[in-house]
Amino acid sequence: MATATETDTTVYPTSDGQPVAETDDHRELMFDVIPLLAEWFADDPDVYVSGNLFVYFEKGKPQRVLAPDAFVAFGVEKRRRKSFKTWVEEVFPSVVFEFTSASTSREDLGDKFKTYQDVWRVKEYFLFDPLDEYLDPPLLGYRLTKGKLQPIRMVKGKLTSKELGITIERDGAELILRDAKTGRRLQTAEGKQRAQAERRATALEAENDRLKAELDALRKTK
Numbered sequence: 001m002a003t004a005t006e007t008d009t010t011v012y013p014t015s016d017g018q019p020v021a022e023t024d025d026h027r028e029l030m031f032d033v034i035p036l037l038a039e040w041f042a043d044d045p046d047v048y049v050s051g052n053l054f055v056y057f058e059k060g061k062p063q064r065v066l067a068p069d070a071f072v073a074f075g076v077e078k079r080r081r082k083s084f085k086t087w088v089e090e091v092f093p094s095v096v097f098e099f100t101s102a103s104t105s106r107e108d109l110g111d112k113f114k115t116y117q118d119v120w121r122v123k124e125y126f127l128f129d130p131l132d133e134y135l136d137p138p139l140l141g142y143r144l145t146k147g148k149l150q151p152i153r154m155v156k157g158k159l160t161s162k163e164l165g166i167t168i169e170r171d172g173a174e175l176i177l178r179d180a181k182t183g184r185r186l187q188t189a190e191g192k193q194r195a196q197a198e199r200r201a202t203a204l205e206a207e208n209d210r211l212k213a214e215l216d217a218l219r220k221t222k
Contacts, residue, residue, distance in 0.1 A: 008059055008060065010059070010060050010061075010062060011062065012054070012056050012062045012065075012083055012085065013054070013062065014054060014082045014083050015054075022101055022103065022104070023101070023130075023131070025130040025131060025173045026069070026099045026101070026130065028173075028174075029069070029099045029128070029130060029173075029174070029175065030051050030052055030069050030070060030099065032174065032175070033051070033069075033070045033097060033175060033177070034049060034050065034051045034070050035188045036177050036186045036187070036188060037049045037070065037072060037164070037177070037186075038188075039186065039187065039188045040164070040166065040177075040186055041072070041078075044078070045077065045078050046074065046075055046076065046077065046078065047072065047073070047074055047076075047078060048072070048073045048076045048077070048078055048079075048081075048084075049070075049071075049072050049073075050070075050071060050073075050081070050084065051068060051069050051070035051071060051097070052067055052068075052069060053067060053071075053081065053083060053084055054066075054067050054083040054084070055067065055068065055071070055083070055084045055085075055086065055092075055093065056083060056084070056085045056086065057086045057087075057092065057115075057119060057120065058087075059085070059087045066112060066115065068093065068096045068097065068098060069097050069098050069099045070096070070097035070099075071093035071095060071096045071097065072093060072094055072095040072163070072164065073089065073091055073092070073093045073094060074091065074094050075091050076089045076090075076091055086120075092119075092120040092121065092122065093120065093122060094122060094123045094124070094163055095122060095123060095124045095125075095126075095161065095163050095164055096116055096120075096122050096124075096125050096126070097126045097127075097128070098112065098125075098126070098127050098128075099127075099128050099129075099130060100127050100128065100129050100135065101129065101131060101133055101134075102133040102134045105134050105135075108127055109127070113125070113149065116149070117144070117147075117148065117149045121144060121147075122144065122149075123143065123144050123162075123163045124141065124142065124143050124144070124152070124161055124162070124163050124164075125141070125142040125149055126139070126140070126141045126142075126159065126161070126168060127139070127140045127141075128140075128170070128175060130172075130173040130174075131173065137154065137170075138170060139154070139159065139168065139169070139170045139175070140152075140159075141154075141159040141161070141168070143162070157169050157170070158178075160180055161180070165179070165180050165181070166178060166179060166180050166186065167179075167180050167183075
């Protein structure tokens with residue numbers, strides 16, 4: 001695991017003053033996908049999940065920066081960061097998500113694509129167009145094969161991430177992530193608690209209905 005120390009005096013900004021996301025749909029995707037991935041890797045101390053965070057990838061050149069909507073980096077400490085500097089962490093993000101739109105398409109499939117492929121050498125790159133403006137299909141995936149990001153074949157409406165061990169599918173403007181082995185839908189800790197509470201409420205309701213039925217039956221026998 002890399003040790004995050006450096007003596008570089010270059011100023012690396014942590015914000016560009018721009019909105020977090022282009023639309024409500026794009027923002028909600030980030031707020032959904034990042035926590036789901038973080039929970040998926042919650043027990044691994046050497047997996048870092050983030051998004052909308054500046055990733056600087058050339059020491060001394062703060063203009064060499066990208067801020068993926070969501071990303072996963074392996075082999076680095078799970079801790080809070082103001083930015084991610086690849087020469088400090090000694091790794092690049094392995095998996096990147098971009099929640100794209102018609103206005104960002106040229107960059108997401110052009111300059112960013114080349115940087116992710118040739119410089120970052122990401123293992124997998126996923127693009128999702130929640131407004132269905134230009135991507136056909138709206139969900140695309142690429143995997144690094146022989147130095148090039150090659151399309152991942154969609155099977156039954158799902159893309160499989162070998163790096164993350166999950167499947168990814170579209171549901172309108174949302175993404176559903178599942179355990180690739182079991183098909184179980186990924187949930188945040190809050191979502192798991194809510195599901196447990198709902199199951200308990202359903203069980204209590206069923207028990208109340210059973211007791212009511214027994215009481216009604218007893219009354220009829222009198």
